Amino acid sequence: MFEQIIQFLATGITVGSTYALVGLGFALIYNASDVVNFAQGEFVMLGAMLAIALLTAGWPLPLAAIAATLLTVLAGLLLERFAIEPSAGAPVVSTIIITIGAAIFLRGVALLLWGKDFHSLPPFSGDAPLRLGGATLLPQSLWVLGMTVLLVGLVHGFLNRTLLGKALLACSFNRAAAQLVGINVKVMLRLAYGLSAGLGALAGILIAPITFSSYEAGIMLGLKGFSAAIVGGIGNPMGAVAGGLLLGVLESLSAGLISSGYKDAIAFLFVLMVLFLRPTGLFGHQVAERV
Amino acid sequence: MRLTGFYALALVAGLLPVLFPGNYFITVVGIAAGLNVILAVGLNLLIGYAGQISLGHAAFFGMGAYASAILTTRYAFPPLLALSAGLISAGLMAWGLARPILRLHGHYLAMATLGFGIIIHVIMVQATGWTGGPDGLTGIPLLVLFGWAVDSDQRWYFVIMATMLLAVWLALNLVDSRIGRALRAVRGSEFGARMMGIDTARAKTQVFVVSALFAAFAGSLFAHQQGFVSPDSFNLSISIDLVIMVVLGGMASTFGAAFGAIALTLLHEGLVVFEDYEMLIHGALLMAVMIFLPQGLFVGLSQGARRGWTLVCRRQ
Numbered sequence: 095m096f097e098q099i100i101q102f103l104a105t106g107i108t109v110g111s112t113y114a115l116v117g118l119g120f121a122l123i124y125n126a127s128d129v130v131n132f133a134q135g136e137f138v139m140l141g142a143m144l145a146i147a148l149l150t151a152g153w154p155l156p157l158a159a160i161a162a163t164l165l166t167v168l169a170g171l172l173l174e175r176f177a178i179e180p181s182a183g184a185p186v187v188s189t190i191i192i193t194i195g196a197a198i199f200l201r202g203v204a205l206l207l208w209g210k211d212f213h214s215l216p217p218f219s220g221d222a223p224l225r226l227g228g229a230t231l232l233p234q235s236l237w238v239l240g241m242t243v244l245l246v247g248l249v250h251g252f253l254n255r256t257l258l259g260k261a262l263l264a265c266s267f268n269r270a271a272a273q274l275v276g277i278n279v280k281v282m283l284r285l286a287y288g289l290s291a292g293l294g295a296l297a298g299i300l301i302a303p304i305t306f307s308s309y310e311a312g313i314m315l316g317l318k319g320f321s322a323a324i325v326g327g328i329g330n331p332m333g334a335v336a337g338g339l340l341l342g343v344l345e346s347l348s349a350g351l352i353s354s355g356y357k358d359a360i361a362f363l364f365v366l367m368v369l370f371l372r373p374t375g376l377f378g379h380q381v382a383e384r385v
Numbered sequence: 386m387r388l389t390g391f392y393a394l395a396l397v398a399g400l401l402p403v404l405f406p407g408n409y410f411i412t413v414v415g416i417a418a419g420l421n422v423i424l425a426v427g428l429n430l431l432i433g434y435a436g437q438i439s440l441g442h443a444a445f446f447g448m449g450a451y452a453s454a455i456l457t458t459r460y461a462f463p464p465l466l467a468l469s470a471g472l473i474s475a476g477l478m479a480w481g482l483a484r485p486i487l488r489l490h491g492h493y494l495a496m497a498t499l500g501f502g503i504i505i506h507v508i509m510v511q512a513t514g515w516t517g518g519p520d521g522l523t524g525i526p527l528l529v530l531f532g533w534a535v536d537s538d539q540r541w542y543f544v545i546m547a548t549m550l551l552a553v554w555l556a557l558n559l560v561d562s563r564i565g566r567a568l569r570a571v572r573g574s575e576f577g578a579r580m581m582g583i584d585t586a587r588a589k590t591q592v593f594v595v596s597a598l599f600a601a602f603a604g605s606l607f608a609h610q611q612g613f614v615s616p617d618s619f620n621l622s623i624s625i626d627l628v629i630m631v632v633l634g635g636m637a638s639t640f641g642a643a644f645g646a647i648a649l650t651l652l653h654e655g656l657v658v659f660e661d662y663e664m665l666i667h668g669a670l671l672m673a674v675m676i677f678l679p680q681g682l683f684v685g686l687s688q689g690a691r692r693g694w695t696l697v698c699r700r701q
Contacts, residue, residue: 198671356507
């Protein structure tokens with residue numbers, strides 16, 4: 095029983111790391127633009143599918159992964175330039191629909207390019223399972239964990255230690271004020287979209303050897319990433335990371351101990367409960383409402 | 386004057402089958418469009434007028450449909466009784482959920498309603514003993530209204546159109562009532578509305594329940610009309626489609642929502658010919674409309690027409 099729980103925890107943390115990276119992307123974009131980007135899951139899918147396509151075209155894995163990430167960053171920048179920028183100041187529902195439109199569009203592109211089949215990446219360093227106490231761990235899980243720690247650390251350092259990162263945070267507090275102190279808000283917006291797309295793509299590439307990818311794979315990942323960002327208190331990057339890990343572990347435990355069919359329902363029930371008890375998420379600030 | 390649009394809608398709905406008798410496209414697409422109008426007009430009360438978002442409205446649509454399907458096939462309820470049971474259960478669910486969920490704002494509300502929709506969908510798929518699981522339930526009996534069996538597409542067209550007109554009429558009246566004015570005040574500023582003595586929690590609960598009832602009613606009709614229900618008809622993308630209808634047509638306009646519902650139904654029908662390109666075009670169109678006509682098609686186009694008209698008048 096104990097070993098089983100260790101196993102579920104390991105799986106949960108692996109999956110949760112992906113949610114954390116996707117959630118981090120949500121938080122970055124939300125910070126910079128007050129937009130929840132429902133195409134975030136599609137960046138994850140795009141990264142995985144592009145990497146798979148380039149690998150099958152004969153590229154070596156590291157190169158394929160880097161190129162796939164850069165292409166997804168480009169997609170993020172295009173989305174910002176041609177869909178988000180022209181609709182600045184639109185109400186929440188409109189921006190939700192624009193990003194949902196973008197998500198459907200990207201799914202449509204993936205469908206045309208790669209069909210409806212499931213695709214998979216080979217594991218980065220073999221698939222001989224590692225034994226850890228009574229549980230087994232795939233080497234790929236270590237890749238996911240290690241890269242997540244690295245990426246989250248880099249983003250954290252970027253936001254808190256560099257001028258550019260602080261400028262990005264300044265935009266999230268007050269865009270007009272940021273503009274007044276000489277921060278180029280437009281550039282910051284593009285930076286946030288590029289960064290989120292890149293994080294999403296990397297999450298997709300890392301998880302692709304464990305879960306299969308298809309043109310629809312981004313939907314659930316996007317929703318879980320959104321849940322992670324909301325549970326953590328939207329706009330709080332590290333809260334999103336914590337929310338993602340929490341959701342992943344909860345989901346894996348409930349799939350193992352209760353029912354795998356109901357795992358998504360349990361995960362969302364948890365999100366609802368968090369919101370009912372703390373309407374701005376676990377680590378969100380209780381901001382005074384503007385009237 | 387207030388009901389001019391309503392009479393126009395009634396005239397179009399009535400004239401179409403006369404102008405194109407026995408036209409398969411008119412009746413079948415008309416039925417789908419009519420159901421969507423009921424759903425969108427109901428959801429518009431919540432999104433457009435009260436300014437609250439729901440990304441899980443297909444859950445209420447599904448509750449109505451499954452109530453009818455389960456009660457008529459498994460317990461031999463008469464259709465109208467099953468329909469009432471669906472209305473009651475969806476209404477109670479909305480009522481219970483309203484206070485905790487409508488306390489949330491903006492994206493938190495979007496998340497909560499989205500989660501609710503997904504939970505209901507998972508239950509539809511997993512509770513196979515009740516719902517038949519992913520395969521759904523078949524053999525739902527015909528709807529019989531006081532001895533009149535609704536057994537052909539033509540008859541369904543009239544039933545759905547009549548219900549649709551009733552829904553539009555109800556929504557129009559609701560919006561112009563005291564409750565409607567309270568809702569608009571809530572959308573403008575919840576704080577301000579409270580200062581004016583409006584019980585905002587109560588107003589939001591009422592509109593949430595009303596829009597759930599519209600959806601459950603449409604769901605029951607849908608179940609009888611199709612003779613079959615499965616979870617696919619009530620998943621997240623349906624919830625999203627419903628929001629799109631409301632926003633596409635133009636928020637806070639009953640005819641805008643109706644227009645959006647009809648436009649999206651036709652779009653889905655029309656795009657089928659593009660096969661693999663369907664999704665791509667669908668996504669691109671959504672983005673384009675929202676970027677260039679942020680007010681929505683109906684409001685945006687009618688404002689444009691009005692502006693064009695004044696321009697023409699001035700020139701003469």
